[in-house]
Amino acid sequence: MAPQPARPPAPAQDEPASNDDPIGPPSGLSSTPTLYISEQTIRHMLKSISYDEAREDNYRLKGIQLIDNVRESLQLPVRTFDTAAVYYHKFRFRYPSSEYDFSDVALASLFVACKTEDTIKKSREILCAAHNLKHPNDHKTPDDKAFEFPSSVTVGLERHILETIGFDFRAQYPQKILVKTVRKMFPPDERDRDNRGQKFMRTAYDMSIDLNKTFAPLKQSSSALVLAIIELTALILSQGLDRVKQLDVKPFRVDRAPVYETMMDLLDLYTQFPKSTKVGPRFDLNKLMDVKIDINKRMSEEGYQRHVGWCDKCSRETPEVHPVTPGSAKSPATSNSLSGSGSVRRKAGTNEGTLRYVFDAEEARKEKALVGEHFNDEYEEYEVEVEEPLREEPRHPNNGRSTYPIRGHGHHLDHGWGPYNRGRHTSYSDRSRGRKYGSHY
Structure with missing residues (x-):
C-alpha cells in the first residue's frame, strides 16, 4: 500500500484567519431604495416608456378599481389594497401597457400584497374572485381547471413585480x-x-x-x-x-x-x-x-x-419622447400578458444580476469600502529620459536635382499629370483624350 502524503496541520481555533482568504462574494452595486418619488421623476420615468397619457390613465383607474373590487370580494383589509396599489403603480413606471394586460398585473400585485401584509390568498382564489365579478352568471370555484394557465401567469408576474420594486415592500397606510x-x-x-x-x-x-x-x-x-x-x-x-x-x-x-x-x-x-x-x-x-x-x-x-x-x-x-399610437400597440382588453408560457419576458436594457441584502448599515458600509479597494484605478506618474537620434533628410541620388522628365518644347515641366498640382495655364482635359503638355496660349 502506497504511503499517503502527510496532511498539513489544521489551524488552531484562536488563530486569526489569513488576509488572503476570500471574504465572500463581491457586493456589486449597493443602493438604498427611496420611499418617495417626486412628480418630475415620475414624469421622466413615464416618458422613457413612451407613456400615452390619455390611454394609460384609463388603464390606471381600471387596474386600481379591479384591485379594490377583488379586495372587497375576498374581505381583505384596506392595508393590503394600499400595498397592492403601490406595487401596481411602480410596475407601470417601468413597463408600458403594450407589453402586459393591466388586469393581469393588477391581480398579480394584489397577490404579492397579500403575502407582504400576511393576508395570504392563493392565486387561484384571487383569479376566481375576479372572474366571478366579471361574469356573475358563470360562477366558478378556485379548483376549476380554467385557472391553471392564469395561475402560472400570476406566479410569473409575481417574480417580475418583486424585481421591479427591488424587494422594497414599504407602502403608505x-x-x-x-x-x-x-x-x-x-x-x-x-x-x-x-x-x-x-x-x-x-x-x-x-x-x-x-x-x-x-x-x-x-x-x-x-x-x-x-x-x-x-x-x-x-x-x-x-x-x-x-x-x-x-x-x-x-x-x-x-x-x-x-x-x-x-x-x-x-x-x-x-x-x-x-x-x-x-x-x-x-x-x-x-x-x-x-x-x-x-x-x-x-x-x-x-x-x-x-x-x-x-x-x-x-x-x-x-x-x-413620442408615445406610441394606440394602433401600434396591442390592446390589453383583447390580449393577454403572455401568449404561450407562464414565464415573463424581461425588458431589454435592464441590469440583470444577483440581488444581495445587508440589513446592518454599518456592515454594508464596511463591505462597500472593502470591495471598492479592488475597483479603484490608481495611476503613478514618472518621467523617463529617452535619447532619440536625429533623423537626417533623405537625399536624391542625382545630388538634389529634380527627377521629373523634361517634356515638350523647351525646358518646361509637365504639370498636367494627375494627381500632381496643375499649373495656371495647364489644360484640365481627361487623360483618355490625350494630354497637353506645358503649352502657352
Whole structure:
C-alpha cells in the first residue's frame, strides 16, 4: 500500500484567519431604495416608456378599481389594497401597457400584497374572485381547471413585480392615522348627537381609497396624506373648518407644500374622472371647481408651486419622447400578458444580476469600502529620459536635382499629370483624350 502524503496541520481555533482568504462574494452595486418619488421623476420615468397619457390613465383607474373590487370580494383589509396599489403603480413606471394586460398585473400585485401584509390568498382564489365579478352568471370555484394557465401567469408576474420594486415592500397606510385624527376632531358624544362626524368620517375614508388612483401615495408621507384628506373633506362639505384650524399639526411634522399638492391631485381626479371615484359623484362639479380655484389662489398668495421640488430647467433639458399610437400597440382588453408560457419576458436594457441584502448599515458600509479597494484605478506618474537620434533628410541620388522628365518644347515641366498640382495655364482635359503638355496660349 502506497504511503499517503502527510496532511498539513489544521489551524488552531484562536488563530486569526489569513488576509488572503476570500471574504465572500463581491457586493456589486449597493443602493438604498427611496420611499418617495417626486412628480418630475415620475414624469421622466413615464416618458422613457413612451407613456400615452390619455390611454394609460384609463388603464390606471381600471387596474386600481379591479384591485379594490377583488379586495372587497375576498374581505381583505384596506392595508393590503394600499400595498397592492403601490406595487401596481411602480410596475407601470417601468413597463408600458403594450407589453402586459393591466388586469393581469393588477391581480398579480394584489397577490404579492397579500403575502407582504400576511393576508395570504392563493392565486387561484384571487383569479376566481375576479372572474366571478366579471361574469356573475358563470360562477366558478378556485379548483376549476380554467385557472391553471392564469395561475402560472400570476406566479410569473409575481417574480417580475418583486424585481421591479427591488424587494422594497414599504407602502403608505394613511387610514390608521386618519381614523384616529377624525375621532379626535369629533368626539363620540358629538357624533351620537348629530351625524356630522359620521358623514365626515365616511367621506374622508372613501377619499383615502380614491387617493390610490393618483400617484400621491408614492410622493408624500402618510401624515401629509391625512392632513390633505381632512382639509379637503372640510372644504367640500363646508363643515368642520374651525376644527381643522384648531387641529395640532406639530406632531405630523409636515409642511404646507405637500398638503397642497395632495389636495390638487385629488381635485384633478375628481374633476377629470368623477365617475371612476367614490367621492366624485356625490358632489356637484361646480362645487369641486370652486374649491380647486380657491386652493390655487391660496397657493399663489403663499408662494407655493403646484408640485414640490419642481425644476423648470430640468424639464426643458429632458428630451421629448413620442408615445406610441394606440394602433401600434396591442390592446390589453383583447390580449393577454403572455401568449404561450407562464414565464415573463424581461425588458431589454435592464441590469440583470444577483440581488444581495445587508440589513446592518454599518456592515454594508464596511463591505462597500472593502470591495471598492479592488475597483479603484490608481495611476503613478514618472518621467523617463529617452535619447532619440536625429533623423537626417533623405537625399536624391542625382545630388538634389529634380527627377521629373523634361517634356515638350523647351525646358518646361509637365504639370498636367494627375494627381500632381496643375499649373495656371495647364489644360484640365481627361487623360483618355490625350494630354497637353506645358503649352502657352
